[in-house]
Amino acid sequence: MAHLLTPGPAALARHLIGMRLALMRNSLRGDNASNLYTGVSLGLILALGTIAVAVLWPAQLPLALAAWLSGWIFGPLLVGGSEALRPEYFAMLPAPPGRIAAGLLAGAFAGPVPAVNLVALLSLPVYGWRFGPAGVLIGLVAAVTTLITLVMISRVIVALVGLFVRSRATAVAVGVLTGTAIALCSNGWAPAVALGVSDPAAWSQRLLRALPSGWGVAAVEAPWPLGLAILAAGVGVIALLLAAWARLLSRRVVSAARGGVPSRRGTPRPFPVTSGARVAAAKELRAWWRDLVRIQLLAVAFSFAVVTPLLLGTIGVWAVVPFTGLIAIVMAAASSANLYGADGTALWLTLMTPGAERADVRGRQLAWLLVVGPAATVLSLGGTLVSGQSWAWPWVLGLLPALLGGGAGLIVLLAVTSLVPGTDPHKRGGNPLSTGADETAETSLAWLVLLAVPATALPAAGAILLHPWAGVATGVLTGALCAWGFGAIAYRRLERHGIDLLSLMKHGPPPETGKPAVADLPVRHRIGVTICYSLAWLPLFPQGLVPMVMKILGISDPVWFLALHLPPIWQWPTIIFMIATGLLMYGYAILIPIRLGSSSPAPTDSRGPG
Numbered sequence: 092m093a094h095l096l097t098p099g100p101a102a103l104a105r106h107l108i109g110m111r112l113a114l115m116r117n118s119l120r121g122d123n124a125s126n127l128y129t130g131v132s133l134g135l136i137l138a139l140g141t142i143a144v145a146v147l148w149p150a151q152l153p154l155a156l157a158a159w160l161s162g163w164i165f166g167p168l169l170v171g172g173s174e175a176l177r178p179e180y181f182a183m184l185p186a187p188p189g190r191i192a193a194g195l196l197a198g199a200f201a202g203p204v205p206a207v208n209l210v211a212l213l214s215l216p217v218y219g220w221r222f223g224p225a226g227v228l229i230g231l232v233a234a235v236t237t238l239i240t241l242v243m244i245s246r247v248i249v250a251l252v253g254l255f256v257r258s259r260a261t262a263v264a265v266g267v268l269t270g271t272a273i274a275l276c277s278n279g280w281a282p283a284v285a286l287g288v289s290d291p292a293a294w295s296q297r298l299l300r301a302l303p304s305g306w307g308v309a310a311v312e313a314p315w316p317l318g319l320a321i322l323a324a325g326v327g328v329i330a331l332l333l334a335a336w337a338r339l340l341s342r343r344v345v346s347a348a349r350g351g352v353p354s355r356r357g358t359p360r361p362f363p364v365t366s367g368a369r370v371a372a373a374k375e376l377r378a379w380w381r382d383l384v385r386i387q388l389l390a391v392a393f394s395f396a397v398v399t400p401l402l403l404g405t406i407g408v409w410a411v412v413p414f415t416g417l418i419a420i421v422m423a424a425a426s427s428a429n430l431y432g433a434d435g436t437a438l439w440l441t442l443m444t445p446g447a448e449r450a451d452v453r454g455r456q457l458a459w460l461l462v463v464g465p466a467a468t469v470l471s472l473g474g475t476l477v478s479g480q481s482w483a484w485p486w487v488l489g490l491l492p493a494l495l496g497g498g499a500g501l502i503v504l505l506a507v508t509s510l511v512p513g514t515d516p517h518k519r520g521g522n523p524l525s526t527g528a529d530e531t532a533e534t535s536l537a538w539l540v541l542l543a544v545p546a547t548a549l550p551a552a553g554a555i556l557l558h559p560w561a562g563v564a565t566g567v568l569t570g571a572l573c574a575w576g577f578g579a580i581a582y583r584r585l586e587r588h589g590i591d592l593l594s595l596m597k598h599g600p601p602p603e604t605g606k607p608a609v610a611d612l613p614v615r616h617r618i619g620v621t622i623c624y625s626l627a628w629l630p631l632f633p634q635g636l637v638p639m640v641m642k643i644l645g646i647s648d649p650v651w652f653l654a655l656h657l658p659p660i661w662q663w664p665t666i667i668f669m670i671a672t673g674l675l676m677y678g679y680a681i682l683i684p685i686r687l688g689s690s691s692p693a694p695t696d697s698r699g700p701g
Contacts, residue, residue, distance in 0.1 A: 107198035131203045133625045138211035145214035153299035153308050160304035161276050163245040192337035199242055209238050219311040226311050229318045233307030236325045240303050243332035250339035262383040266390025274398035281402045371454020379462050392422035410644050413483035416471030423463045424498035425540040430506040432513045436596050442589045452582035456499045464495055489551045489562030496570020497547025500577025507584045512596045547573050616683050623680035631673020639666050
């Protein structure tokens with residue numbers, strides 16, 4: 092095969108693009124295809140929204156493009172990076188690292204994500220139309236160079252992290268930096284206001300244009316000689332990034348590939364003399380202590396939860412500080428939603444032990460509560476005491492047990508109902524933070540948890556609105572019921588479908604003949620399911636849950652929330668209507684494929700009963 096790949100960069104790139112497309116084509120089965128269609132639909136909506144920003148609100152275009160840059164940077168860090176073509180596969184080819192890096196870069200563009208991003212970057216020539224034909228031409232070139240720059244930045248960061256993260260301390264450091272950076276992206280304006288920056292709007296516009304995502308806007312706005320110079324500088328940056336990536340890849344393939352922390356030298360520490368859920372919890376606690384992916388994601392969750400209230404505190408907004416622990420619980424649950432998929436085929440150990448499914452599920456719940464619960468409790472109680480927000484005590488004491496129980500129940504339920512296959516930890520490649528799982532599916536699962544876990548606390552929130560301290564008992568009861576009930580559903584499903592889950596992790600999703608995926612639905616239902624999956628978050632989260640929280644906290648600024656622009660008598664009904672609409676849309680998108688699958692005739696077996 093080497094003689095096919097080594098003649099030159101063009102041939103290498105052509106073969107790697109073909110390999111990448113073949114891998115993607117062969118993986119589009121069942122839910123993978125549905126996740127891809129949903130993700131592409133949502134991405135196209137956001138891309139068209141970016142073009143609309145260039146037409147209607149051109150001053151905000153650098154901010155919209157900066158959001159795409161943050162996605163390229165933080166997305167791979169949170170899900171480990173998508174590596175369909177690993178550099179280790181081509182380590183033995185007689186080709187220089189630069190040529191392999193260029194081929195892998197070409198293969199990285201063979202997918203829907205760069206195509207969707209290119210649609211969003213067409214906002215640059217649309218914006219350049221305001222500056223004449225030269226602006227359009229510069230905008231077209233800038234769209235291509237910006238896309239290559241974003242992809243290269245993402246690849247270099249992932250490669251740096253893969254070489255840097257080789258211990259628990261470095262995994263925590265990367266997680267803290269990632270969580271802090273995400274918090275700064277969302278609330279970094281607060282310190283600037285607190286420091287008294289003169290004309291913060293102009294300062295932020297200059298900063299956004301200084302980012303790689305804003306170079307195209309700067310080139311379009313500048314006189315054409317300076318614009319061409321900016322484009323040439325961008326090409327030079329691409330060349331430097333490509334050289335740096337080639338160097339990083341060459342170091343990666345010759346370094347030891349380690350997906351976790353090596354075991355302690357000497358006599359290993361024995362498991363406690365116990366059985367059932369307690370020994371399963373002990374095993375799971377060791378996994379939390381040893382798996383670098385779990386350590387990094389946990390650090391992201393807690394650092395984001397801590398830094399966000401601190402940033403808002405710089406401008407005197409202390410109302411969020413009591414909820415630091417609650418934010419950490421939701422974020423930690425989102426990073427733990429694929430517990431069985433992260434462990435790989437180790438599930439066979441549980442399946443080979445009679446009656447171990449219940450103990451395994453309960454042990455994982457207990458371990459998660461021991462890892463997340465104490466720290467979240469300290470942050471919640473300490474944040475309420477330090478901030479002096481005495482009004483928040485009923486909310487903290489009521490929502491804390493509700494979210495802990497809801498998170499402990501939902502992570503095991505989704506782990507057995509929406510498992511995303513990953514690579515066994517001991518077989519992971521040179522990037523220790525890559526689980527090998529489908530990036531789009533893991534991201535969708537995390538978003539589902541971010542919506543579902545807060546929903547489990549709605550009964551406690553409603554009880555607190557009726558009577559402040561009634562919500563405490565309601566929260567404890569709700570949390571206990573969620574942890575017990577969802578856990579019971581999870582271990583019973585594991586008992587009945589454990590072999591199917593193991594086969595899914597080992598061989599991937601099989602072709603489904605009895606249950607249609609979204610791609611197999613009738614056209615009208617396919618359109619409806621795609622629209623509901625793509626848009627249900629709008630009424631549920633920004634028009635429902637967010638204004639509900641603002642009403643509870645007494646924030647009067649209506650911003651763009653419809654309910655807060657209405658008379659007070661209509662605000663709560665509108666919020667409830669929006670939440671109900673979002674839940675109904677998600678229900679339609681989930682239940683319609685299930686209903687059509689159950690109503691379709693079962694395939695007959697021509698071989699007879701024998």
